[in-house]
Amino acid sequence: MSAASSSRPAAPSAKESLWRIARLTRKELRETLRDRRTIVTLVLMPLLVYPLLSLAFKQFVLSNLHDTGQVEWRIAVPTEQQGQAFVAMVRQGDQLLRADAAEQDSAPKMSLFVYPYDDLTEAVVRSEFDLGVLAHPRTGVLPEAVLPSGAPAAYDFELIYRPAAPIGAALGTYIENRLRAVNQQYVQSRLKELGDSGEMPATWQVQPIETLQQSGLQLATLVPMILILLTIVGAVYPAIDLTAGERERNTLEALMAAPVPRLGLLFAKYLAVLSVAMLTALVNLVGMTVTLLSTGLGPQLFGEGLSLGAVVIVFALLVLFAAFFSALLLCVTSFARSFKEAQAYLIPLMMVSLAPGFLSVMPGLELNAWLSVAPLINIVLLARDVLAGNAEPVWAFVAVITTCLYATAALGLAARIFGSDSILYGSQNSWSDLFRRPAKPLSQPTLGGAMACLACIVPLYVVLSGFQAQLAGQSMATQLAAGAGMLALLFGVLPALVARWQGVELRAGFQLHGASPLAILGAVVLGCSLAPLAYELIVISQSLGIATLSEELLAEKMPLVNRLVEQWRQLSPAAVLLAIAIVPAIAEELFFRGYLLGSMRGRLPAGLAIAFAALAFGLFHASVGGIIAVERVLSSMSLGLVLGWVCWTTRSAIPGMILHALNNAFVVSLAYWGDGFKGLGWDVEGQRHLPATWLALAGAVALVGLALVYLGRRRRLNPPLPAAPLAAETPPP
Amino acid sequence: MISVANLTKRFTSGGQEVLAVDGVSFQVSRGEVYGLLGENGAGKTTTLRMILGLLEPTSGHAEVEGFRSTQSPDEVKSRIGLVSTSAGLYQWLTPREMLLFFADLYGTPPPVAEENLQRLAEIFRLHDYLDRRCATLSTGQKQRVNLARSLIHDPPVLLLDEPTRGLDVVGTKVIFDYIGAARQAGKATIVSTHRLDEAQRLCDRFGLLHRGRMMHEGTLAELQAATGLASLSEMFLQGLTAQAEADAA
Numbered sequence: 001m002s003a004a005s006s007s008r009p010a011a012p013s014a015k016e017s018l019w020r021i022a023r024l025t026r027k028e029l030r031e032t033l034r035d036r037r038t039i040v041t042l043v044l045m046p047l048l049v050y051p052l053l054s055l056a057f058k059q060f061v062l063s064n065l066h067d068t069g070q071v072e073w074r075i076a077v078p079t080e081q082q083g084q085a086f087v088a089m090v091r092q093g094d095q096l097l098r099a100d101a102a103e104q105d106s107a108p109k110m111s112l113f114v115y116p117y118d119d120l121t122e123a124v125v126r127s128e129f130d131l132g133v134l135a136h137p138r139t140g141v142l143p144e145a146v147l148p149s150g151a152p153a154a155y156d157f158e159l160i161y162r163p164a165a166p167i168g169a170a171l172g173t174y175i176e177n178r179l180r181a182v183n184q185q186y187v188q189s190r191l192k193e194l195g196d197s198g199e200m201p202a203t204w205q206v207q208p209i210e211t212l213q214q215s216g217l218q219l220a221t222l223v224p225m226i227l228i229l230l231t232i233v234g235a236v237y238p239a240i241d242l243t244a245g246e247r248e249r250n251t252l253e254a255l256m257a258a259p260v261p262r263l264g265l266l267f268a269k270y271l272a273v274l275s276v277a278m279l280t281a282l283v284n285l286v287g288m289t290v291t292l293l294s295t296g297l298g299p300q301l302f303g304e305g306l307s308l309g310a311v312v313i314v315f316a317l318l319v320l321f322a323a324f325f326s327a328l329l330l331c332v333t334s335f336a337r338s339f340k341e342a343q344a345y346l347i348p349l350m351m352v353s354l355a356p357g358f359l360s361v362m363p364g365l366e367l368n369a370w371l372s373v374a375p376l377i378n379i380v381l382l383a384r385d386v387l388a389g390n391a392e393p394v395w396a397f398v399a400v401i402t403t404c405l406y407a408t409a410a411l412g413l414a415a416r417i418f419g420s421d422s423i424l425y426g427s428q429n430s431w432s433d434l435f436r437r438p439a440k441p442l443s444q445p446t447l448g449g450a451m452a453c454l455a456c457i458v459p460l461y462v463v464l465s466g467f468q469a470q471l472a473g474q475s476m477a478t479q480l481a482a483g484a485g486m487l488a489l490l491f492g493v494l495p496a497l498v499a500r501w502q503g504v505e506l507r508a509g510f511q512l513h514g515a516s517p518l519a520i521l522g523a524v525v526l527g528c529s530l531a532p533l534a535y536e537l538i539v540i541s542q543s544l545g546i547a548t549l550s551e552e553l554l555a556e557k558m559p560l561v562n563r564l565v566e567q568w569r570q571l572s573p574a575a576v577l578l579a580i581a582i583v584p585a586i587a588e589e590l591f592f593r594g595y596l597l598g599s600m601r602g603r604l605p606a607g608l609a610i611a612f613a614a615l616a617f618g619l620f621h622a623s624v625g626g627i628i629a630v631e632r633v634l635s636s637m638s639l640g641l642v643l644g645w646v647c648w649t650t651r652s653a654i655p656g657m658i659l660h661a662l663n664n665a666f667v668v669s670l671a672y673w674g675d676g677f678k679g680l681g682w683d684v685e686g687q688r689h690l691p692a693t694w695l696a697l698a699g700a701v702a703l704v705g706l707a708l709v710y711l712g713r714r715r716r717l718n719p720p721l722p723a724a725p726l727a728a729e730t731p732p733p
Numbered sequence: 734m735i736s737v738a739n740l741t742k743r744f745t746s747g748g749q750e751v752l753a754v755d756g757v758s759f760q761v762s763r764g765e766v767y768g769l770l771g772e773n774g775a776g777k778t779t780t781l782r783m784i785l786g787l788l789e790p791t792s793g794h795a796e797v798e799g800f801r802s803t804q805s806p807d808e809v810k811s812r813i814g815l816v817s818t819s820a821g822l823y824q825w826l827t828p829r830e831m832l833l834f835f836a837d838l839y840g841t842p843p844p845v846a847e848e849n850l851q852r853l854a855e856i857f858r859l860h861d862y863l864d865r866r867c868a869t870l871s872t873g874q875k876q877r878v879n880l881a882r883s884l885i886h887d888p889p890v891l892l893l894d895e896p897t898r899g900l901d902v903v904g905t906k907v908i909f910d911y912i913g914a915a916r917q918a919g920k921a922t923i924v925s926t927h928r929l930d931e932a933q934r935l936c937d938r939f940g941l942l943h944r945g946r947m948m949h950e951g952t953l954a955e956l957q958a959a960t961g962l963a964s965l966s967e968m969f970l971q972g973l974t975a976q977a978e979a980d981a982a
Binding site: 250251 | 785787806807808810811813815817819820821822823824825826830834835837838839840866879882883
């Protein structure tokens with residue numbers, strides 16, 4: 001049948017499309033803002049919570065303030081006479097300091113209490129008093145003429161206070177400074193009497209400057225965290241309601257039945273979430289500001305930070321944070337089929353998102369080339385730097401652009417997922433589905449099973465690595481055997497057990513089909529050529545500052561590495577190769593490519609599946625002997641990408657095992673014959689760039705290897721493998 | 734107008750493979766009302782979703798006015814009005830806002846949408862609650878709004894999935910009347926239902942589905958001639974018995 005003509009509406013123009021998106025956004029906003037749950041988050045929170053919080057906060061802040069004039073200090077003395085002597089000394093010290101302009105704050109209010117009991121210390125501990133003073137007179141030690149007026153004698157003062165309490169520490173310092181001033185004045189006057197000039201060998205003036213790092217309660221450090229919290233709080237509910245909510249109230253099918261592009265729908269939802277997030281954050285910010293100003297806490301917390309300029313900057317940052325989080329939350333909630341499921345996804349995300357907020361208070365962390373492209377971290381540091389007035393324009397620009405790109409990517413992914421038939425009609429899986437054995441054997445692992453296995457391996461890897469590190473005193477043979485055994489257990493035995501339990505046929509499930517001789521040859525060629533390129537990536541990472549192993553640490557560890565290599569040399573080379581090259585290669589390929597990547601075949605696009613498996617592989621290789629070596633991630637991920645492509649192309653994990661084992665063997669040979677390689681221009685110990693000839697040769701050989709693998713690829717297994725779906729689906733009624 | 738050829742859909746659930754629709758073929762012409770009949774789980778709704786392009790067939794294809802649902806989903810969707818009993822409403826919107834929103838999704842110009850809205854409000858007697866929030870409507874009122882929602886863009890093809898479920902006698906009559914009017918207007922209509930008596934009065938041709946397979950297909954006269962039975966209910970029961978015997982064997 002040929003396509004018939006029909007009187008359906010013509011495709012809308014760009015202008016009409018924009019108007020339509022505006023109308024769709026209006027509908028989403030109308031629906032969201034009429035919901036009383038939104039109003040609770042939007043209005044009641046700032047109206048009620050901030051004033052209540054401020055009451056509690058004020059009490060806490062007051063005890064931290066250095067403006068001593070506002071606080072009454074309660075001082076206990078055993079007798080009135082001792083009290084007078086103490087006050088006289090302190091007053092004289094205070095006058096001396098003020099005469100030197102060393103003290104400009106108003107004098108604190110000191111209330112003196114006579115406490116004639118023996119438990120003065122206990123009374124201070126009980127916080128009845130801020131300071132207890134015992135004054136022991138030393139009559140006749142000094143001439144009366146030099147004593148402060150009202151002080152009948154010289155005194156030994158015993159000051160009892162709680163230095164851990166902010167007010168106690170401030171009071172102790174205050175008193176000690178004044179008593180020290182009295183003593184200094186006495187020494188100088190005595191020296192003058194003896195004909196000395198009274199000059200001291202060292203004098204100084206203090207010029208305190210408030211810096212970002214010195215103050216924990218600065219606008220620049222607080223705002224990024226507040227913005228993260230507020231924009232998440234504002235975006236969470238509409239994001240869930242406009243995505244998972246559509247499915248839950250059964251409006252999703254009608255929506256998907258309409259001839260409107262998903263990206264357009266999602267963009268309208270995004271604009272609605274963004275608007276609500278910004279509105280919520282704005283109302284909260286206004287509520288917070290009004291509360292701070294009305295309670296008098298604002299200037300004390302932020303100093304001069306609450307200027308009009310700062311408000312404008314905070315608003316601009318708010319747009320940026322809201323744009324990022326609205327897209328991210330929409331993306332995550334698009335996977336969910338119900339409110340509960342969406343909440344389960346968002347809680348970990350929110351916790352993870354708070355972590356970068358703490359970076360803004362970390363001293364020495366600056367927005368640079370790499371951090372300016374790190375999601376969320378870049379805008380947190382940008383917010384801090386902008387408010388502190390020291391933002392670098394180039395990195396600020398990069399941070400804004402990359403954040404917009406991340407938001408676009410998240411929105412694109414959301415449009416791909418939202419309303420797809422697995423979300424539209426897929427039933428929610430329970431945990432028991434992971435453990436349920438199917439009636440018929442599966443030829444492909446389930447995605448849920450593979451992810452659950454990955455989630456188990458991560459903590460087990462950390463724990464077993466810790467146990468392995470405790471074998472340091474054992475023989476090298478024992479250590480190598482334990483290391484190889486751990487990898488075989490984690491990446492081979494554990495996934496095999498999970499797969500068997502889930503009824504996955506092991507040969508097909510781990511992609512252990514044979515590969516063509518050409519593909520095997522290609523893998524061998526790649527295995528012999530990738531190590532130099534991977535090494536160069538490590539050096540490049542280090543030169544770009546993406547490194548956690550400093551040169552000092554490397555130099556420090558080098559004798560240990562040399563000792564290890566010496567110990568290896570005592571063993572049979574075959575045993576070392578087996579433990580370090582072959583067993584890890586087989587085990588890791590079984591899991592990362594055979595099982596994990598295999599579970600994604602046909603369910604995710606090839607690029608995404610290979611990239612995910614490579615990322616997991618790269619992150620596992622970030623740990624070297626219990627030390628995190630970030631510089632290894634890039635090279636391991638790149639190797640993972642090649643291994644993933646080889647497995648995907650050949651539909652077999654075996655060529656990857658050969659490639660991986662040869663690559664490992666190459667690295668072992670570097671350790672054995674480091675001097676020989678150094679003669680050829682490869683200085684492993686010095687961590688220097690490889691000569692161009694090395695790189696050109698390795699690159700050319702690797703290309704030949706890739707070509708051979710491609711020519712020897714397997715196009716399709718015959719018969720096609722039946723597979724479990726991405727999400728278990730139930731047949732619709 | 735609607736052409737379904739060898740349509741098949743497999744699902745897998747908990748490692749079990751389920752053949753929801755198995756090689757179903759039929760055609761519906763302009764002005765014809767086709768009854769897709771079968772018990773719960775027979776594959777009726779899955780078939781409708783594949784025609785609309787909401788589910789991708791495992792094999793086979795469906796066409797609407799010459800457009801394949803897998804190749805030109807937007808062309809197909811724009812020509813179809815889907816009435817589903819499970820469809821919900823936007824609780825915080827009024828029926829008027831919701832109907833105009835859907836008209837917008839289908840690209841209906843606002844004046845035309847307003848005209849269609851008034852016509853449908855008249856047919857389905859929505860005037861009394863057109864501006865009340867959907868959350869406050871009764872089940873029957875919601876069902877009527879849902880019907881109006883699927884027809885607001887005046888589609889040439891109607892897919893009605895259990896359209897009378899939840900409706901009282903008056904509501905059911907309104908649906909019957911509308912289907913009659915749609916036939917007169919030359920629309921191609923598929924009505925999916927398990928109420929065979931209702932279908933016998935309403936439809937011109939029938940497809941009897943059982944476990945995803947088409948047992949019988951044709952007009953009532955053709956089916957009576959083929960089976961020697963008078964009513965759809967008898968035909969259906971006979972099919973079930975035959976299937977049970979085959980399963981036992």
